[in-house]
Amino acid sequence: xxxxxGLDQDAAEVYxxxxxxxxxxxxxxxxxxxxxxxxxxxxxxxxxxxxxxxxSWEKPGELVLVxxxxxxxxxxxxxxxxxxxxxxxxxxxxxxxxxxxxxxxxSTRIRAAADVEQLHGIDAIRLRxxxxxxxxxxxLMTFADGGAQTPANLEASLPLDRMLLERGVELRxxxxxxxxxxxxxxxxxxxxxxxxxxxxxxxxxxxxxxIFDRSTALLPADPTDTSASALVLRGQGVIAALLSLYEYVWxxxxxxxxxxxxxxxGLTGQEQAxxxxxxxxxxxxxxxxxxxxxxxxxxRITADLSRRLGARSRFQxxxxxxxxxxxxxPSSGAD
Numbered sequence: 001x002x003x004x005x006g007l008d009q010d011a012a013e014v015y016x017x018x019x020x021x022x023x024x025x026x027x028x029x030x031x032x033x034x035x036x037x038x039x040x041x042x043x044x045x046x047x048x049x050x051x052x053x054x055x056s057w058e059k060p061g062e063l064v065l066v067x068x069x070x071x072x073x074x075x076x077x078x079x080x081x082x083x084x085x086x087x088x089x090x091x092x093x094x095x096x097x098x099x100x101x102x103x104x105x106x107s108t109r110i111r112a113a114a115d116v117e118q119l120h121g122i123d124a125i126r127l128r129x130x131x132x133x134x135x136x137x138x139x140l141m142t143f144a145d146g147g148a149q150t151p152a153n154l155e156a157s158l159p160l161d162r163m164l165l166e167r168g169v170e171l172r173x174x175x176x177x178x179x180x181x182x183x184x185x186x187x188x189x190x191x192x193x194x195x196x197x198x199x200x201x202x203x204x205x206x207x208x209x210x211i212f213d214r215s216t217a218l219l220p221a222d223p224t225d226t227s228a229s230a231l232v233l234r235g236q237g238v239i240a241a242l243l244s245l246y247e248y249v250w251x252x253x254x255x256x257x258x259x260x261x262x263x264x265x266g267l268t269g270q271e272q273a274x275x276x277x278x279x280x281x282x283x284x285x286x287x288x289x290x291x292x293x294x295x296x297x298x299x300r301i302t303a304d305l306s307r308r309l310g311a312r313s314r315f316q317x318x319x320x321x322x323x324x325x326x327x328x329x330p331s332s333g334a335d
Contacts, residue, residue: 007050014043015052018065026063115235122227125218126156132212133160139170141246143209146226147292148182161192171197174253176205176292177270189256200253203273204290206245217242224289267326274301279318279327 007015017032018024024032030040044063047053053063119125133140149157165171173192179185180201189199208226210218217233219242220226233239254269267275270291277287288298302314309324311317321327 008046010039010043011046011050014040015047018053019068022065115233115238117232118221119230119232121229125227125230128230128232129210129218130160132210132216132218133164136164136169136212137167138213139172139211140164140213141209141211141243141250142173143205143207143246143249144173144175144179145205145208145223145290145292147176147178149179149185149188151184154184154188158188158191161197162195165192165195165197172250173197173199174205174249175199175201177201177203177254178292180256193256199256200250201256202249202253203269204277205249209242209246211239211242211246214243215239271301271305272326274298274305275321275326278302278305278314279321 013033014029017029021028021032026037026040026044029035030037033040044053048055048063052066054066055063119128161171171192173189175185175189179189193199207223208220212218215234217239218230219233221229221231233242273291274287277290282290284295284298284302287302288295291298291301293301302317305321306312306314306317309317309320309326311320318327
C-alpha cells in the first residue's frame with residue numbers, strides 16, 4: 001500500500017510502528033523494531049520529507065506523528081497532482097510526435113516523388129536501406145561488390161535479410177568469387193541459403209547495387225567509396241536498364257557450391273576477368289578492387305597468366321591473349 005505513495009520499506013515499517021505506538025520516541029521505536037537507532041532516524045527523515053511526521057512544538061528535537069487522515073491524504077493528493085502533470089506531459093509529447101511523424105511522412109512522400117535522391121554518409125545509407133527493406137513486398141536483388149564483407153555490413157544486413165525471407169520476399173544476391181575464401185562471408189551466405197535466398201558469385205561486378213520490388217534502386221555515387229554517398233533511383237527507364245543489367249550478370253554468375261569451372265582455354269572466370277581488365281588498361285590496384293582481392297593477389301594472378309602466355313610485360317600479355325582468343329566479353333571498364 002505505502003510503496004505506491006513513495007515510502008520505502010524502512011519508512012513504512014516505522015510508520016506502522018508509530019501508528020501502533022503514537023507516543024513512542026526514537027529509542028522506543030528502535031527497541032520495538034529491534035533496529036539500530038540510526039536506521040530508525042533515517043526512516044523518520046524520510047517520513048518527515050513526506051510530511052507524515054513533524055517536529056514537536058513541545059519537545060524540540062523530537063518528531064510526532066501527523067494524523068493519518070491528514071498526512072496520507074495529503075500524500076495521495078500530491079501523487080494525484082504529479083500523475084495529472086505527467087498525463088499532461090504525455091499528451092503534449094503525443095501531439096509533438098504526431099506532428100513529427102506527419103512532417104516526416106510528407107518529406108518521405110516528396111522524396112518518393114523524385115526520380116533521384118542523394119544520400120550522404122553510411123548512417124543515412126543504412127537507415128534508408130532499412131526503410132526500403134521494411135517496405136519491400138516482392139523481391140530484392142543485390143550486387144555485393146568489394147569482396148569479403150565487413151563484420152559491420154554482415155551485422156547490419158542479416159536481420160533485414162532474415163526478415164525479408166521470413167516474409168516471403170524473393171532474395172537474390174550476387175557476390176564476387178573471391179568472397180568464398182572468407183570464412184565469415186561464407187558462413188553468412190550459408191545462413192541466407194538455408195533461409196531460402198538464392199546466391200551466386202561472379203568474377204567481377206559492375207557496381208554495388210540493391211533493387212527493391214523492381215521499382216527502387218540504390219547504388220553508390222562513387223564506386224571507389226561506397227560508404228561516402230549513394231543514389232536512390234526510381235525512374236522507369238533507369239530501373240529497366242538496371243534490371244536488364246542485373247539479369248545479364250545473374251545468368252552469367254555461378255551458383256554457390258557449383259564448383260569452379262574453366263573455359264576452353266583453361267581459364268577460370270576470375271582469370272578471364274583479369275585478362276579482360278588487363279586488355280582494358282586497368283592497373284593492379286584497379287584489378288584488385290574489381291575482384292575484391294588484395295593487390296598482392298591480383299599481381300600473383302597477373303604474373304601467373306603472363307607466364308602461361310609466355311609474356312614479359314603487361315602489353316605483351318594483352319597482345320598474346322588477343323592472338324590466342326583469350327579476351328572475352330568486356331568487363332566493367334578501365335580505370
